[in-house]
Amino acid sequence: MTDIKSVIRPEKPVFFGGENPFEAMMSRFDEAAKVLKLDGGLYKVLRNAEKQITVSIPVLMDDGRTEVFIGHRVLYNTARGPGKGGIRFDEHVTLDEVTALAAWMTWKCAVVNIPFGGAKGGVVCDPLKLSVAELERLTRRYTAGIISTLGPDSDVPAPDVNTNERVMAWVMDTYSMHHLHTVTAVVTGKPVEMGGSLGRREATGRGAMIVTKEALRHLGMEEKGARVVVQGFGNVGSVTADLLQKEGFIIVGASDVQGGIQNPKGLDVQDLLEWRTKNRYLKGYPKAEPISNEDLLELDCDVLVPAALENVITADNASRIKARVIVEGANGPTAASADKVLESKGIFVVPDILANAGGVTVSYFEWVQDRAGYFWDEETVNRRLTTIMMKSFKDVLDTSKKYGTNMRIGAYALAIDRVAAVHRLRGMYA
Ligand code: NAD
Secondary structure (H helix, E strand, C coil): CCCHHHCCCCCCCCCHHHCCHHHHHHHHHHHHHHHHCCCHHHHHHHCCCCEEEEEEEEEECCCCCEEEEEEEEEEEECCCCCEEEEEEEECCCCHHHHHHHHHHHHHHHHHCCCCCEEEEEEEECCHHHCCHHHHHHHHHHHHHHCCCCCECCCEEEEECCCCCHHHHHHHHHHHHHHHCCCCHHHCCCCCHHHCCCCCHHHHHHHHHHHHHHHHHHHHCCCCCCCEEEEECCCHHHHHHHHHHHHCCCEEEEEEECCEEEECCCCCCHHHHHHHHHHHCCCCCCCCCEEECHHHHHCCCCCEEEECCCCCCECCCCHHHCCCCEEECCCCCCECHHHHHHHHHCCCEEECHHHHCCHHHHHHHHHHHHHHHCCCCCHHHHHHHHHHHHHHHHHHHHHHHHHHCCCHHHHHHHHHHHHHHHHHHHHCCCC
16 A cells, blocks of 8 residues: 555645745735835735635556645735736645745736736646656646636646646646637647747746846946856756856856856856756766855855745855845745845845746736737747836836835835735725
8 A cells, every 4th residue: 555645745834944935925025015005904905815725636647556646726816817827746835835926926927017916836746756647647637626716817827847838738738628629828838839929938037137137237237247156957047047148148157956066167058958958967067066056056156046946045045145136036035034134235136026027928928829819929029028027127126216125125015016006996895
């Protein structure tokens, strides 16, 4: 008999770095709500998730056993439009984390002013231990479990950690089979052949690249030769590194789950991508020195891009960070307790809800194209993304100046104000 605990991990009370991710996010929310003088009723509405679904997902394994996985889907707030947010497959997924990420999506969509609310989903599993057939069955059964919330007008998932185009194709197919016709707009991040958008795969990294340039311009820093360290060399990190290098930045360090590499003279990102394709991890790359993920964050550089997981910059290591600018490619890489330390050091932080909003922006473009049945060329996608990211950077900067806050609280204030404004206009159905 299989011990079920070997598959379904007990809920973790805390996440990386010892901070509850929901409370970490909400402490920033509270600060911004105070700055905005948000009224008590709206404060309560925005501090609670609209809907939290937990499903058990029975999966027939290749060897004939039945396993049961746990999945969550959280709709945090849909005042501005359908819930929008990725699905992650990870053994560390918890309802708290999914709720925090769904709230983040609410603020993120509002920061870039697209007509979506915030949602997120996750399944507690280690996809590396599943076969492709098992992963497909798990995805389809999870989709069936949450199908009542899904739909182009209600809840639109996308890829996140350990999910990809292929997984989105299965979600879309399962949903379409239940609805007896093809519904491409139910997910974004699909393969281009079946209604995906050109430029979606690179969109988050491209958005991070655009706001990095805006930050340097704002600070009067030279782009050419600016030294960049990227933690996490997955979709977000590797594309950000590649595009920044093409803009004249020098990538001096990079890492993945197995560890990091550094070269003060610069890493050739294209060469590194080829190495990763052949060897899966950066470890062993011959034209660089190895470095631990912890030390990588403290490398001497101009721009640090944490693009892996939550809470890697903490009250413990923040004082040792040497970067002048932090561009948060990942969601929640900075623990709330580190904010003040970074601020006191004069480090300019481009917060996650702005820095990695390029992905959801092109997801929005994909949804628009699917619904219109008319597809744009890549240049159009990239041009419209650039316009939105530059405008959003300026909106956040202006808000932070207006209220005398840092960029993070400025971004939250901008987002909360936009969501609250719609609640006021719609009125409370209560
Ligand atoms: P991914 O799975 O493609 O890449 C994650 C990378 O982080 C991999 O290189 C992995 O090896 C590395 N990593 C994992 N654990 C690590 C650890 N403990 N230390 C160092 N590196 C580690 O995921 P992704 O899509 O690039 O997403 C990364 C982050 O960006 C997540 O926080 C995700 O929520 C966020 N994000 C992604 C998108 C998107 O469009 N993909 C959009 C917005 C935000």
